[in-house]
Amino acid sequence: MKILIVEDDMMLGELLQEYLQRLGHERVHACLSGREALAAIGEEAFDCAFVDLRLPDADGLQLLSAMKENDHGLPVVMMSGFGTMDYTIQAMRQGASDFLTKPFTLRDVEVTLARIIKERELLEQNVSLRLEIQARKELETVNREQARLFQISREIDEIRSSEELYPRIVQLASSLESVEKVGFYLAPADGSMLVSIAGCGWEPEDGWFEKIGVHKDSLRELLRSGETHTVIDPERFGQIFENPPPINKTLSCWPMRIRGEPFGLLVAFHSCGKMSSEEKRLFDFLIKKASLAVENMALYESLINNFYGILRSLVNALEAKDLHTGKHSERVTRYAVRLGEALGCSSAQLESLRTIGYLHDIGKIGIQDSILNKPGSLTAEEYETVKKHPAIGDSIVAELGLSPEERSIIRHHHERWDGGGYPDRLSGDRIPVLARIVSVADAFDAMTSKRAYRRSMSVAESVAELVRNRGTQFDPDIVDAFNDMLEAGGEESE
Numbered sequence: 001m002k003i004l005i006v007e008d009d010m011m012l013g014e015l016l017q018e019y020l021q022r023l024g025h026e027r028v029h030a031c032l033s034g035r036e037a038l039a040a041i042g043e044e045a046f047d048c049a050f051v052d053l054r055l056p057d058a059d060g061l062q063l064l065s066a067m068k069e070n071d072h073g074l075p076v077v078m079m080s081g082f083g084t085m086d087y088t089i090q091a092m093r094q095g096a097s098d099f100l101t102k103p104f105t106l107r108d109v110e111v112t113l114a115r116i117i118k119e120r121e122l123l124e125q126n127v128s129l130r131l132e133i134q135a136r137k138e139l140e141t142v143n144r145e146q147a148r149l150f151q152i153s154r155e156i157d158e159i160r161s162s163e164e165l166y167p168r169i170v171q172l173a174s175s176l177e178s179v180e181k182v183g184f185y186l187a188p189a190d191g192s193m194l195v196s197i198a199g200c201g202w203e204p205e206d207g208w209f210e211k212i213g214v215h216k217d218s219l220r221e222l223l224r225s226g227e228t229h230t231v232i233d234p235e236r237f238g239q240i241f242e243n244p245p246p247i248n249k250t251l252s253c254w255p256m257r258i259r260g261e262p263f264g265l266l267v268a269f270h271s272c273g274k275m276s277s278e279e280k281r282l283f284d285f286l287i288k289k290a291s292l293a294v295e296n297m298a299l300y301e302s303l304i305n306n307f308y309g310i311l312r313s314l315v316n317a318l319e320a321k322d323l324h325t326g327k328h329s330e331r332v333t334r335y336a337v338r339l340g341e342a343l344g345c346s347s348a349q350l351e352s353l354r355t356i357g358y359l360h361d362i363g364k365i366g367i368q369d370s371i372l373n374k375p376g377s378l379t380a381e382e383y384e385t386v387k388k389h390p391a392i393g394d395s396i397v398a399e400l401g402l403s404p405e406e407r408s409i410i411r412h413h414h415e416r417w418d419g420g421g422y423p424d425r426l427s428g429d430r431i432p433v434l435a436r437i438v439s440v441a442d443a444f445d446a447m448t449s450k451r452a453y454r455r456s457m458s459v460a461e462s463v464a465e466l467v468r469n470r471g472t473q474f475d476p477d478i479v480d481a482f483n484d485m486l487e488a489g490g491e492e493s494e
């Protein structure tokens, strides 16, 4: 230890110095006055000090205060031959570690010092433990925050359509600790209105979520600023809303902007007065990430729609070349959707039949016109070429991000129930159901349409042909459903 002795009795000072050095504390500095002591503590730090209460130039208690002010943790042992109880109490109050009353023995000094060393060790352990706990807590907070950021990011990245996006944004926002109710609204830049899109935490009887009314000026200002707006005092809600919200809690409004243009507003009510800075960062991240997702999705959807438009016009061009098959894809789509409805397909499956059914023969754009429009029967070789169109079509739409079920309509609409079809010779249930539906619709329309090499077959003849191939070429259940459908609703062929 580095020890300071302040004792005007030089002999006692030296004795103490020598004794402490003998105890193993080599760095012991002895001084004779308060002034010297102050100079010493100003120059270097000590681990412990022995201070005489009466010094020629200073009061020991004042020196104690100065020392504590300089180093709050410095253990100071007061020494005096004139110690009274009052002095002792005063010194202890000022933070003295111990009090040695003269005459004391060297053994007393040793015991006092041993106790100070022990206390010092405990204190150091305590401090390092506290620092460790604090560091661990901070690390946990950072880790937790990073995990949440990652989760938000991943969940938004997984979203494929804007219909999914908005409910997911409010769901993610409501998963934050303080959020009780949250709503997402589309907001035209002129601040004329808010349109409720998705909400979470609202009671059906609230009604406020759908009927939200915001003063136009406030809304315009909110959207224009692009800044988060938090209102802690519910009394001020009237400045923002035309109709007071059903909840008297802190409110946050987060404008969403796309390419700098206002686009929407996330409104959240919090259970606490103020959000933690961690939650605020998460919210900021969520809004920015969601804005980017909306932007990307809009771009993607418009690209996809353009691409579908191009593909549809290619199908039209293809059919326009053949006077006999004109509007084949349109009729097949209509039959397939009706059939899908009769079979209880989901709305997503019906939508797939509607969009992709139209493109089922898109691969024919890769087959020469001379084969496609050949009047009369095809040679075996020509037929093999035509059989490539499902696989060609599949490769055309490969980059469109269609689901496997949607792609199956194009790739597998010529598979047979008995496994003798093409291109993959799938059989039975292994042929995806939408492809089996389109297969029946396709065959029916082909039979009822006039071809260059044969007359068109009647509806009855065509149905009989479907029934004849029930269980070999076609899924028997789908043929039955088609038959029932025609009987129930009549035949819509043109």
Ligand SMILES: [Fe+2]
Binding pocket: 360, 361, 389, 413, 414, 442
């Ligand atoms: Fe086909």
